[in-house]
Amino acid sequence: MEVFLALVVSVMLVSGGIFTFLAAIGVVRLPDVYTRMHAASKAGTVGSGxxxxxxxxxxxxxxxxxxxxxxxxxxxxxxxVAAHLVAKAAHQAGYRLSRRAVCDDMRDRAKK
Structure with missing residues (x-):
């Protein structure tokens, strides 16, 4: 039973480390604040958890x-919740989406 628990814990630690590492790569490599924040909030949360x-x-x-x-x-x-609030604040402060973005729903909603 101890060997099984050690194996489960090892797999969870390695998986968490991989998710956290991918979140760090996403923060460095992704083009704009919104996609960086998405990487940090999703993969970072799973890895830390x-x-x-x-x-x-x-x-x-x-x-x-x-x-x-x-x-x-x-x-x-x-x-x-934190990622949503940071994205909303960044949008209101004027941070633009990357040129590869297809649409800006917040801008389109504000025009209506």
């Missing part, structure tokens, strides 16, 4: 796992 749950499982203590799970739930609840 996987690593938190893995740490909670590895601890073997219910109190530690409960705290890790509460942190994961906090990430899930706050990251999309």
């Amino acid at each position: 996987l690593m938190l749950i893995a740490a909670g499982l590895q601890a073997g203590d219910f109190a530690t796992f409960a705290r890790a799970f509460a942190g994961f739930v906090f990430f899930i609840l706050t990251a999309p």
Whole structure:
């Protein structure tokens, strides 16, 4: 049973690290603030969540796992809201979409 738990925790830690690494690459490589924010909020949340749950499982203590799970739930609840508010503020401040963007729904909605 200990070997199985160690294997599960290892897979979760490696997966979380990969997601976090991909989020970091997305922040550096993507063309505008909106797509960068999307990469950071989605992949960063999944990566952090996987690593938190893995740490909670590895601890073997219910109190530690409960705290890790509460942190994961906090990430899930706050990251999309924060990303939305930052995107809205960036749009209102005048940050433009990249030239490859197909449409700007917020601009189109403001014209109506």
